[in-house]
Amino acid sequence: MSAVLVSQPTRDGSDKLLEKLAQGIEQAGLALSDSTLKKLMDYLALLQKWNRVHNLTAVRDAEDMVTLHLLDSLSVLPHINANNLLDVGSGGGLPGIPLAICLPDLQVTVIDSSQKKASFMRQAKAELNITNLQVVSGRVEQYKPAHQFEIIISRAFSEISLFLNLTKHLLAENGKWLAMKGMYPEEELAKTQAKATEIIPLVVPGLDAQRHLVVIPFNQAFHHIGAA
C-alpha cells in the first residue's frame, strides 16, 4: 500500500501577521490582551483594504505594515502618561489609532487636513468601535477645540520647529510635545530654540533603522516661540 501524503493545513496570511505582531509586542516588553491584538489586526486589515483604492500609505506589504506602522507606533506606548493626546497629521491613523486601541482610558484626537484620510479614520472608529477616538478633518493651525491637550504627538509630519509653531495654541501648560523621528534630529533641533528635555532612542522589533522620540515640555518652548 502506498503511503498517503497528508498535507499540513496551511496557515492563512492573517495568522502569520498576528504571530509577527504578537512576537514584536513581546519583544518590545509590552503586555496586550488577545482582544487588543485582534483589534490591532482588524485595523491593519481595514487600512490595507482602503489603501488598495485610496492610497493612504506608501507601505503596501502587510508584514511591513506590522513593523513600520503598528510596532513603530506602539514603540512610544511606554512614554504616554496623560488623559488626552492629539495626533497631528495622522494620515491613516498613525500613531493615534494604535495608541487609542491599546490605551482605552486615553482620549485620542487625530487630525488630518486630507478629507480622504479623515474619512478612513472615521470609518475605522465606527467599524472597530474605538470609543476613545475623535477624528477631526482640517488644518491643525486652524483647529479650535474646546480644551487643550496634555500630549501632542506627530510622526512624519514636519520639522520640529514647524510642528511646535502650528500647534502651540493646542498644548496645555503642563503638557508636552512628542515628535517621532528617525535618525537623531540634530539639525532640526538646532533650528528651534525650544529645548528638548529628552531624546529617547526607540526600539522597534524587526527594524534596524534608528528611531528617536523628542520630548519638549510646554514650559521649555512656549516663551521662545512666543517671542519669535
Ligand SMILES: C[S@@+](CC[C@H](N)C(=O)[O-])C[C@H]1O[C@@H](n2cnc3c(N)ncnc32)[C@H](O)[C@@H]1O
Ligand atoms: C507623511 S503623512 C504622515 C501620516 C502619519 N502620521 C504616518 O506616520 O503615517 C503627513 C500627513 O500630514 C497631513 N498634514 C499636512 N499638513 C497638515 C496640517 N497643516 N494640518 C493637519 N494635517 C496636515 C497630511 O495630509 C498627511 O496625511
